[in-house]
Structure formats: C-alpha cells, structure tokens
Amino acid sequence: MAETFIKIPDNYSGYHLSHFCVPKHYEEDLEDIMIPWGLIQDRTERLARDVFQDVKNEPLTALCVLKGGYRFFTDLLDKLTALNRSQASVSVPLYVDFIRLKSYENTDSTGDIRVVGGDNMVSLSGRNVLVVEDIIDTGKTMEKLLAILKNHQPKSVRVASLLVKRKSDSTGYRPDYCGFEIPDKFVVGYALDYNEYFRDLNHICVINDSGKKKYLTPQGSH
Numbered sequence: 709m710a711e712t713f714i715k716i717p718d719n720y721s722g723y724h725l726s727h728f729c730v731p732k733h734y735e736e737d738l739e740d741i742m743i744p745w746g747l748i749q750d751r752t753e754r755l756a757r758d759v760f761q762d763v764k765n766e767p768l769t770a771l772c773v774l775k776g777g778y779r780f781f782t783d784l785l786d787k788l789t790a791l792n793r794s795q796a797s798v799s800v801p802l803y804v805d806f807i808r809l810k811s812y813e814n815t816d817s818t819g820d821i822r823v824v825g826g827d828n829m830v831s832l833s834g835r836n837v838l839v840v841e842d843i844i845d846t847g848k849t850m851e852k853l854l855a856i857l858k859n860h861q862p863k864s865v866r867v868a869s870l871l872v873k874r875k876s877d878s879t880g881y882r883p884d885y886c887g888f889e890i891p892d893k894f895v896v897g898y899a900l901d902y903n904e905y906f907r908d909l910n911h912i913c914v915i916n917d918s919g920k921k922k923y924l925t926p927q928g929s930h
C-alpha cells in the first residue's frame with residue numbers, strides 16, 4: 709500500500725529556479741525549488757478530502773498556527789469549503805481560530821516555544837479541532853502545543869502539517885495528515901520564513917548559504 713504522504717528522497721535535487729517564476733529579490737538566495745506551488749495545491753486538495761471524509765458531518769474548528777501556516781490554512785479551508793458546496797450528502801460546518809507560536813531564531817530551534825498571540829483557546833472546549841501547521845521539524849513545537857490544547861478540553865484534536873522533516877533528533881511525533889516528508893534542509897516560501905523573509909514566495913524552496921548569511925538575525929534581536 710502507498711504511504712499516506714509524499715516522500716521526497718534525500719538525493720532529490722529539485723527544480724531549477726529558471727523553470728518557474730521566482731521574485732527577483734530572492735533569485736540569489738535560493739538553492740532550488742523543492743515543491744512548486746501547483747503541486748502544493750494538488751496535494752492540499754487530497755488532504756482536504758481525507759479530512760472531510762474522516763470528520764463526517766461533525767462541526768470542525770480549524771486552528772491556524774501563525775505565521776508559517778497561514779497559506780496552507782487558507783488553501784486547505786478553500787478546498788474544504790468547496791467540498792461542502794459540492795457534496796450533497798456530507799456537510800462539515802467549519803469554524804476558524806488562530807494561534808501564534810514562536811520557536812525559531814535563524815535556522816535553529818531555540819527550544820523556548822511560546823504562545824505569543826491569537827485567539828483565546830477557551831473557545832476550543834468541546835470542539836473537534838484540526839490544528840493546521842506548516843512544518844514539523846523536531847516535533848517539539850507540536851507536542852508542546854498539543855499539551856496546551858489538552859488543558860482546554862477539546863472533544864478531539866487532529867493535526868494537518870503540510871511538511872514533515874526527516875530529522876535524526878525527531879521526537880518521533882507524526883501528524884494525522886501530512887503533505888510531504890522532506891529531507892533535513894531548511895526550506896522557505898509558501899509562508900515559511902527565514903527570519904521573516906521569503907513568506908512572499910509561492911514555491912517551497914531550499915535557501916542557500918548566501919541567503920542565510922544575507923538575512924541572518926543576531927541572536928536575541930527579535
């Protein structure tokens with residue numbers, strides 16, 4: 709049987725930047741395009757279908773993890789609402805909520821994961837919650853967030869992450885829905901950032917060394 713996610717192998721070399729449209733201001737900063745925007749859309753359409761079939765007529769609160777998850781969140785929600793329009797026999801009333809976490813400085817997890825804003829999580833009590841995240845790296849952020857959510861007594865919690873990185877220091881955490889499993893490289897674009905840069909890039913790309921240097925933030929300056 710096929711895996712429930714698309715596995716991008718370690719020896720995958722991606723697409724050359726010149727084969728797709730990339731903003732001029734990032735041309736020098738990227739190694740290659742790992743996942744073009746169109747493929748993200750197609751994969752998200754399938755994840756939305758999987759979520760829709762699992763939830764079956766129950767209301768669902770989609771919880772967007774800001775800022776990195778916002779594009780995946782809006783595209784997943786678009787596809788879920790399209791299913792609600794087109795399926796006569798199943799309907800999933802949707803609610804949206806937002807939360808902001810912070811854990812990264814440059815390319816290193818600070819280990820200090822903080823909820824720095826968003827909705828009051830008290831409203832999640834008794835709800836079916838779908839956490840929508842951009843990427844699971846070590847898994848620490850998600851495990852911490854799930855522990856926080858549990859305190860608010862939701863009816864159920866599922867997690868959709870567009871990306872999961874293959875990491876030697878992973879906690880072993882796996883989301884319920886995963887778009888792509890990717891090699892251990894720092895990726896940007898499609899709302900994933902490096903020190904707040906690259907959110908305005910459509911494709912998921914691998915940042916190069918000169919990009920990392922150019923947009924380096926001195927530790928503790930955020």
Ligand code: IMP
Pocket residue numbers: 776811812817841842843844845846847848849850893894895896900901902
């Ligand atoms: P974890 O706690 O190590 O799983 O880190 C998860 C968080 O780190 C994500 O929500 C992202 O904000 C950030 N992150 C990890 N890897 C990347 C990456 O390759 N690009 C951009 N952000 C990343």
